[in-house]
Amino acid sequence: MTTTPLRLYQVGTFAAGNRLLDPSERTVQSSADRASSITSGHRACRGCGEALAARVVMDAAMRATGGRLVTVNATGCLEVFSTPFPESAWQVPWLHSLFGNAAAVASGVAAAMRATGRDDVRVLAQAGDGGTVDIGLGCLSGMFERNDDVLFVCYDNQGYMNTGVQRSGATPAGASTANTRPVGSGIGNAFGTGKNLPRIAMAHEIPYVATATIADLHDLEAKVTSAMSRRGARYLHVLVPCPLGWGSDASDTVRVARLATQSGLFPVFEAEHGTVTQVTPIRRRVPVEEYLRLQTRFRHLFTEPGRPDVVAALQAQADRDIARYGLDPEEES
Amino acid sequence: MRRQLEGSLAVADTVARCRPRVVAAYPISPQTHIVEALSELVASGGLAPCEYLTVESEFGALSACIGASAAGARTYTATASQGLLFMAEALPNASGLGLPMVMTVANRALGAPINIWNDHSDALSQRDAGWLMLFASSNQEAVDLHVQAFALSERTSLPVMVCMDGFVLTHAVEEVDVPEQEQVDAFLPDFHPRQSLDPDHPVTIGAMVGPEAFTEVKYLMAHRQLRALDEVSAVAQEFESAFGRTSGGLLQPYRTDGAELVVVALGSVLGSLADVVDELRDEGLAVGALGICCYRPWPFDEVRDALRGVTDVVVVNRAVAVGSGSILGQDVRLSAPRGTAVHDVVLGLGGRPVTRDVLRRLVLDVVTGRVGSDSLTFFDLDHDRAAAELARELADTVPANGGGS
Amino acid sequence: MKLDVRIHGRGGQGVVTAAELLSVAAFDQGLHAQALPSFGSERTGAPVTASCRISDRPIRSHDPVSHPDLVMVQDLTLLRDPAVLAGLPDDGTVLVNTRRDLADLARGGLVMGPAQHWVTVPANDLSRELLGRPLPNTALIGAVVGITGLLEPEAVAGSIRRRFAGLGEHVADANVRLAELAYDLVATQTRGSGTHA
Known part of the structure; x- marks a missing residue:
């Protein structure tokens, strides 16, 4: 494919910066011949973190597999906004079956590819946090323990956004959702609940587990590429802010994701066979408050009289994970 | 082989x-x-x-x-x-x-x-x-x-x-x-x-x-x-x-030609049913059996044709639709020609054997009017046990004189 | 020609295997046959029954045998259950695994239906001798062959051999030998005083 030589004065500094990198380090998205696996024109909300993540993940996986990719999608926002019949945003073979079975369906696809001599075709399953940590956990755990050759990507927006923002097993403590309203002395979603799926995945000792956010697309692409270079069950957990459900500004999606990592609330790391092998250190550590204040789901923590105790508890949670994963380079040294 | x-x-x-x-x-x-x-x-x-x-x-x-x-x-x-x-x-x-x-x-x-x-x-x-x-x-x-x-x-x-x-x-x-x-x-x-x-x-x-x-x-x-x-x-x-052998298809009629009474059933009971039909035919009763091999889609026309001229249809239901009656029976009713009496019978639930004795008794009870066509019949039921349980439940829920337990 | 057998025993005694072995032997000699287990949950020691039909005509029915020509009782303690002899006609046969003789059983109140033909075989003892364990199955099968005269001993031996082939030749041999021993024993008994007429 021919490309027009780029002149620096034609574009903003971010894009130009990408092109100043060594070609091997450039993002998939910066390439004119990227797969564009999800075309524009789909029905995602403005500022949707999931749509951005899915595009980046899919294009990276397409590049890593040379276009030999099939994807299975759980029910959820991604499925709904991308395939309103008779339209489809997908430029890859795409199958949606049910909410809770994406992992098992993907296992079936992978088995079929193996049995029919098409091992070169790789399988990527994707689901939201509901379809991953809650209703889809049984099938996902089965896929993990059989070590089926599937990369399962969870786009975690921390709740059931498609059905009107109810809590899921991935909703953080203190968050207000449609069914965890901070009424009376309530704080929203309770402490001591929820599950940490990357750690559950690691407990299965599968070849590869990683977390990422849409705040670092280079990192996200690199992890998809790394995942696709391996065989067996792999799990990628991507934090994707949801302006609708989180009450954040549509223009703040990337910023919110970045603050989630920089506050320590969302550790970014890689693990192989159950052991953490790589962490992304925090560059500029921020108090959790900086992250929480951008989202109306945490507003009740800051309106008079406020809940400094809850904020402190969340800060403690972040501090614990920073220590656990060694995310603070200064503390580590 | x-x-x-x-x-x-x-x-x-x-x-x-x-x-x-x-x-x-x-x-x-x-x-x-x-x-x-x-x-x-x-x-x-x-x-x-x-x-x-x-x-x-x-x-x-x-x-x-x-x-x-x-x-x-x-x-x-x-x-x-x-x-x-x-x-x-x-x-x-x-x-x-x-x-x-x-x-x-x-x-x-x-x-x-x-x-x-x-x-x-x-x-x-x-x-x-x-x-x-x-x-x-x-x-x-x-x-x-x-x-x-x-x-x-x-x-x-x-x-x-x-x-x-x-x-x-x-x-x-x-x-x-x-x-x-x-x-x-x-x-x-x-x-x-x-x-x-x-x-x-x-x-x-x-x-x-x-x-x-x-x-x-x-x-x-x-x-x-x-x-x-x-x-x-x-x-x-x-x-x-x-x-070189017949298997499957929509229906499997057995001696339905000239039959006045036909028993409709699904599955393994059909073998025993054929034996019973032979026995009863020998005794002069015009009975036949209709096996449904293809249950879905339901062969409307074929079932109707198979039941044409039949006076009494007995449906062997090995499942109950609690609250409405039978399942197979309702399908058969859709296809039964006008004027046919459909005797809807539940039996053989949860592994209770559907023996030839039971099937024979069923046909004879229909012939002698003991199994009607107006409501679902639980055949081969332990009536005494069921009645005793109903009586006990009644006693539990309606205490005599408002007292006691 | 037909033979309907009902087998009563306990989980672990090989009730279902017995029915299968008889049916396979019958099939091998060109007859039609069917073995039907009536399963419970898989628990050792629980009462289990199985049916076997043998006929020179194709068998269509799949209901359990309710009018047996022969009832095989693998465990004597089951005899107190009235279901064991249910449906057995007056000229039917009861084959019991016991070392006690018929008079002894009668004294114990275990013999009902005086018109029926009773045969006893100490199958546990025979099995203990040959296999080192009380597995009454193949001996009782040998007895059925002796009593009914319907099955060819070679067909039965073949069916036993195939079934136990995976356990080694000596196990298969011992089981065939067990069947033969019981066959001989029954032959003597039916000629002698063991029958209950």
């Missing part, structure tokens, strides 16, 4: 000869012997290339089959009872997406109370799931129906359920002519799916359909199901020419 072997093993051998590429199954009695045998065949390489997935649940089993079928592989699973219900969400998904696959249902009762024995509650509860449903009356037919099912499924691009009575057939050792590999290969062409997940030709399968088109999609599904009736007959006829 004719062999004396267990029904499950005969079915497993036959399924293997149909060369499935993916088998996914979760163990549940009485289906286990079938999938155990298949897992062994896969492990020994006797079925290569084939992948056997030991899934975490029946929901996972059918989901894996959905993925495998969508990826273009011939796909098989087996289940029973609660397992079928655990698949319930995925059943209409497989049919709605038009994915061919074959599933054996080793028919077993549904709980509560938990019961592992045979009746038809499981399969009949899923009658509207959009699957073709075939019922085997013997192990020979079970074997033959599996070969036919793969052909049917792939021609119609619909999933097919082959129902065989749990334990009664699955665990019965009897003589079966298991089709030879060459015969099956000649009968069953390679699987060429209508749609398949293929990077060279990307398709979107499972899009969301709104009110503007949903009704039309459902209309087409209903249309396709009914059109499959012709395929069921056609495949059965082709099977007969290829294998």
